[in-house]
Amino acid sequence: MNILPFVFYALILGSVLYAFLNLSSRKSARLPPGPTPWPIVGNLPHLGPIPHHALAALAKKYGPLMHLRLGCVDVVVAASASVAAQFLKVHDANFASRPPNSGAKHVAYNYQDLVFAPYGPRWRLLRKICSVHLFSAKALDDFRHVRQEEVAVLTRVLVSAGNSPVQLGQLLNVCATNALARVMLGRRVFGDGIDRSANEFKDMVVELMVLAGEFNLGDFIPVLDLFDLQGITKKMKKLHVRFDSFLSKIVEEHKTAPGGLGHTDLLSTLISLKDDADIEGGKLTDTEIKALLLNLFAAGTDTSSSTVEWAIAELIRHPQILKQAREEIDAVVGQDRLVTELDLSQLTYLQALVKEVFRLHPSTPLSLPRISSESCEVDGYYIPKGSTLLVNVWAIARDPKMWADPLEFRPSRFLPGGEKPGADVRGNDFEVIPFGAGRRICAGMSLGLRMVQLLIATLVQTFDWELANGLEPEMLNMEEAYGLTLQRAAPLMVHPKPRLAPHVYESI
Ligand code: HEM
Numbered sequence: 150m151n152i153l154p155f156v157f158y159a160l161i162l163g164s165v166l167y168a169f170l171n172l173s174s175r176k177s178a179r180l181p182p183g184p185t186p187w188p189i190v191g192n193l194p195h196l197g198p199i200p201h202h203a204l205a206a207l208a209k210k211y212g213p214l215m216h217l218r219l220g221c222v223d224v225v226v227a228a229s230a231s232v233a234a235q236f237l238k239v240h241d242a243n244f245a246s247r248p249p250n251s252g253a254k255h256v257a258y259n260y261q262d263l264v265f266a267p268y269g270p271r272w273r274l275l276r277k278i279c280s281v282h283l284f285s286a287k288a289l290d291d292f293r294h295v296r297q298e299e300v301a302v303l304t305r306v307l308v309s310a311g312n313s314p315v316q317l318g319q320l321l322n323v324c325a326t327n328a329l330a331r332v333m334l335g336r337r338v339f340g341d342g343i344d345r346s347a348n349e350f351k352d353m354v355v356e357l358m359v360l361a362g363e364f365n366l367g368d369f370i371p372v373l374d375l376f377d378l379q380g381i382t383k384k385m386k387k388l389h390v391r392f393d394s395f396l397s398k399i400v401e402e403h404k405t406a407p408g409g410l411g412h413t414d415l416l417s418t419l420i421s422l423k424d425d426a427d428i429e430g431g432k433l434t435d436t437e438i439k440a441l442l443l444n445l446f447a448a449g450t451d452t453s454s455s456t457v458e459w460a461i462a463e464l465i466r467h468p469q470i471l472k473q474a475r476e477e478i479d480a481v482v483g484q485d486r487l488v489t490e491l492d493l494s495q496l497t498y499l500q501a502l503v504k505e506v507f508r509l510h511p512s513t514p515l516s517l518p519r520i521s522s523e524s525c526e527v528d529g530y531y532i533p534k535g536s537t538l539l540v541n542v543w544a545i546a547r548d549p550k551m552w553a554d555p556l557e558f559r560p561s562r563f564l565p566g567g568e569k570p571g572a573d574v575r576g577n578d579f580e581v582i583p584f585g586a587g588r589r590i591c592a593g594m595s596l597g598l599r600m601v602q603l604l605i606a607t608l609v610q611t612f613d614w615e616l617a618n619g620l621e622p623e624m625l626n627m628e629e630a631y632g633l634t635l636q637r638a639a640p641l642m643v644h645p646k647p648r649l650a651p652h653v654y655e656s657i
Contacts, residue, residue: 150271154400155586163238165197171461172410177267178377178531178533179529179530179531180216180223180228180430180530180531180533181211181212181214181215181216181225181527181528181530181532182211182212182214182216183207183211183215183216183217183226183248184210184211184217184457185216186205186217188584189220189235189370190219190220190307190366190369190370191218191220191221191222191369192216192218192219192224192303193219193220193348193364193366193369195207195217196219198363198631199308199629199631200362200364200515201514201541201543201544202629204226204228204539204541204544205228205541205543205544205547206543207226208228208229210326212529213227213228213229213231213232214226214228214229214232214527214528214530215228215229216530219537220249220250220366220368220369220370220373221369221370221371222368222369222535222536222537223532223535223536223537224536224537224539225527225532225536225537225538225539226539226540226541227537227538227539227540227541227542227545228544228545228548229545229548229550229551230545230548230551230578230579230580231579232527232528233540233542233545233579233582234579234586234587235281235527235528236519236529236538236540237540237579237582237585237586238579238586238587239527240521240525240527241558241586241587242588243521243522243525244517244519244521244522244538245267245519245521245522245587245588245589246267246268246269246520246522246585246591247264247267247517247518247519248368248518248519248520248537249368249518250361250365250368250518251264251365251367251374251381251382251385252265252281252357252360252361252385253265253311255382255386255389256357256360256361256388256389256438256439256443257386257440257443257444258437258439258440258443260446261434261436261437261440262275262440262441262443263275263276263279263440263441263592264438264444264448264472264517268588268589271418274337274590275437276592278415278419278422278441278591279441279593280414280592281444282412282415282418283332283333283415283445283519283593283596284593284594284595284596285375286595288332289595289596289599292331292332293489293491294488295328295331295332296328296490296599296603297487297489297490298605298653299327299328299331300324300328300371300487300603300604300607301487302318302324302327302415303321303323303324303604303607304607304611304654304657305654305657306450307320307612307645307647308322308645308647308654309597310644310645311615314617314618314642314643314644315642315643315644315645316483316642317458317515317641317643318454318455318458318637318640318641318642319348319351319385319640319641321453321454321455321457321458321604322351322354322450322451322454322563323339323351324454324604325449325450325451325453325454325600325604326339326350326351326446327339328600329445329446329449329450329596330446331414332414332415333412333414333415333442333445333446334399334403334415334416334417335403335413335414335417338350338399338400350395351450351451353388353391353392353395354446354447354450354451355451355632355634355636356384356388357388358387358391358447358451358632358633358634358636359446359631359632359633360384361632361633362633362634363379363381365379365381365382366378366379367381377494384450392443393439395417396442396443396547396616397439398524399416399437400420400438400442401415401441402415403416403420404420404451409556410513416438416442418437419433419438419441419637423438424437425438431549432535438526443591445559446550448592449593449596449597451512451634451636452512452513452597452634453512453597453600453604454514455510455602455634455635455637456506456507456510456512456601457601457604457608457635458607458637458640458641459506459509459510459635460502460503460506460601460605460607460608461508461608461614461641461643462465462608462625462641463505463506463509463510463558463617464614465614465615465625465643466558466622466623466625466627467507467558468622470502470558471614472562473498474498474499474560474609475609475610477494477496477497477499478492478606478609478610479497479610480494483493484650484653485653486649486653486656487607487610487611488603488606488607488610489500489603489657490599490602490603492606493599493602493603494605496606497564497605498560498564499602499605499609500563500602500643501560501561501562501563501564502560502605503598503601503602503605504560504563504572504573504574505558505559505560505562505563506601506605507546507574507581507601508546508547508581508583509546509547509556509558509636511542511543511546511583511635512583512634512635513542513583513585513633513634513635514541514542514543514635515539515540515541515542515633516539516540516542516582516585517585517589517633518537518539519535519537519540519598520535520536520537520538521533521534521535522532522534538584540582542581542582542583543625544583545580545582545636546579546580546581546582546583548580549582552568552569552580553568566650569581574598575594575598576590576594584597602609608645611649611653611654612645612646612647612648613644613645613646613648614643614644614645614646615644615645615646616642616643617643618642619640619645626639
């Protein structure tokens, strides 16, 4: 059947109706400036292949608070620290939920997860469970040895690479996933080094981020949802089946044989909460448990591992900075043992270096979208109820009004005498908010920060780094690929050369 005429008439009717309803409800309210929308699709064509780049370029023309119409949806974009603070601090309560989207529906178990749960008791319960069992200071300290052991395993794998080049991001991903899995499930999910299922898992998470980062026409033009013209919904449904079988297997296995850490792992706790009708917000179903695991695996693995991959790429391009970071570690830790999490607080230069990586390579460049539950006013502009908010954290952290030579990788800017001494990345200083800010700030921020710091410190301390195939550092491709998370366009291929005495590696 030829559906095109039907689609065409539905679009015309839909857009006329939309324009009518829109005009009558807004009267003369002044929206923020923005590019003129095209009929029907609005500003969707303006987003280009890498939306955070296109939106940053548009903000240069229209200003740090922009209004776009994507199909039928009002979208406001924040592209400066002060505008982001308006939304995420002053109006945070009004933007505490996320907009409806096909990823939440088809992959994240129809919004039964934490990331897309509407703001309310259910969201609060899921977040509380995670913060108590995974992210509280006590939980983080209790599982410190797990992270250190997994980082030591990674170090051994890198030593064993010998003269063969390694795809660093892949190995970092295995490390981050196993460290998280041991806390969540009480066991690893992948073998050491290159494991076929680990490759498949990383591919699944990256595919999820690519699909979640696509602007699906059906999310913006409801009449098109049925037709799935880009094939995104179909891919999401297929991916969901793969994730679901991975997660169902884990949950079923856990019911019969709880994880190796006894009943202290998160999944055992979730399973025991399942039948507890007294907990605030009601019972947890199997589906909600799987949805939460999916969130944590998806949000907590590739974000950390790709940040560290960017860090090593920057350090290879900036040998002086690598040298300075290494001298600090040698002075504080020495060369006879591996750096541990307890050393991190004394590594001031390393902390600044990590902030600089998060500034230039924030792993979620447009953060995660929010939606306004009521209309409001920001900087004198009218923000309609139901607007999607995008915060361009990538552009904010490169704003030349806030940062000197913003494109330069220069950790000293965060040190005394630099332009932002002491600025933190935890959602208080809006010039650099890689974890977002406000009520829906990244739930795993403390864990993510610790893992990224420990990994970077260890890789700086234990290896010299050379690019594969004799590539000169200045030739390294630093382009970004498309997706909700900031992947490198070309995976980093390196030769790790152990720099400490052999007995240090033998003892781990
Ligand atoms: C490099 C590390 C990470 C970065 C840069 C990062 C970034 C982000 C960002 C920007 C958001 C959206 C915040 C907002 O709406 O304002 C977010 C949300 C979230 N992140 Fe992370 N993340 C990281 C690591 C992790 C880890 C390790 C976990 C868990 C294991 C995690 C779990 C979550 C969850 C559950 C949410 C949703 C929170 C909610 O909706 O209430 N993230 N993250």
